[in-house]
Amino acid sequence: KAGVTQTPRYLIKTRGQQVTLSCSPISGHRSVSWYQQTPGQGLQFLFEYFSETQRNKGNFPGRFSGRQFSNSRSEMNVSTLELGDSALYLCASSFGAVSGNTIYFGEGSWLTVV
Amino acid sequence: EDQVTQSPEALRLQEGESSSLNCSYTVSGLRGLFWYRQDPGKGPEFLFTLYSAGEEKEKERLKATLTKKESFLHITAPKPEDSATYLCAVQSGGGADGLTFGKGTHLIIQP
Numbered sequence: 001k002a003g004v005t006q007t008p009r010y011l012i013k014t015r016g017q018q019v020t021l022s023c024s025p026i027s028g029h030r031s032v033s034w035y036q037q038t039p040g041q042g043l044q045f046l047f048e049y050f051s052e053t054q055r056n057k058g059n060f061p062g063r064f065s066g067r068q069f070s071n072s073r074s075e076m077n078v079s080t081l082e083l084g085d086s087a088l089y090l091c092a093s094s095f096g097a098v099s100g101n102t103i104y105f106g107e108g109s110w111l112t113v114v
Numbered sequence: 115e116d117q118v119t120q121s122p123e124a125l126r127l128q129e130g131e132s133s134s135l136n137c138s139y140t141v142s143g144l145r146g147l148f149w150y151r152q153d154p155g156k157g158p159e160f161l162f163t164l165y166s167a168g169e170e171k172e173k174e175r176l177k178a179t180l181t182k183k184e185s186f187l188h189i190t191a192p193k194p195e196d197s198a199t200y201l202c203a204v205q206s207g208g209g210a211d212g213l214t215f216g217k218g219t220h221l222i223i224q225p
Contacts, residue, residue, distance in 0.1 A: 045212030105157035
């Protein structure tokens with residue numbers, strides 16, 4: 001059974017650009033959530049999607065957005081990139097909504113902003 | 115606001131030397147407490163979910179326990195391949211903010 005797949009694995013962007021990251025959840029999982037991981041802040045929740053609807057959102061600026069498609073695949077977008085956006089972006093999926101369900105993570109997308 | 119504190123931040127053990135990692139939490143209505151293992155450059159790998167005080171789960175050399183205020187990850191006779199960062203996370207009753215993670219314990223097992 002394939003795990004959570006994220007693309008691309010590594011990317012370098014210039015300050016002010018935008019970036020789109022993609023995530024394919026485990027087959028049969030309908031919930032996808034996104035996290036940002038940095039050495040200073042650790043893992044922080046960005047948002048969660050379930051059945052194409054955003055259920056929850058963390059404390060991040062509006063430059064961070066996402067969406068989920070009918071096949072449960074998800075994308076997140078960061079506009080007007082800042083140096084501080086350099087991080088590992090992790091996608092996670094669960095069978096039902098996040099609440100109480102086990103959440104499985106992908107390998108992440110490493111974003112470097114220069 | 116949910117809070118998770120893990121201790122110690124780093125731990126170096128000799129192979130075979132058992133120890134415990136601590137995860138203290140403050141949450142309004144615990145829905146689940148999760149333990150993950152993360153290797154450098156990789157995503158977190160799921161280990162355990164605990165739902166209520168008194169619950170215990172085991173997997174190979176790892177055993178996770180839960181009380182109303184903290185969770186312990188006991189590592190028995192560890193091997194070098196157990197070296198990793200161990201992350202603890204909680205999900206609260208409202209479920210409004212996803213998982214709240216601790217900063218992790220960086221574990222090194224020396225041969």
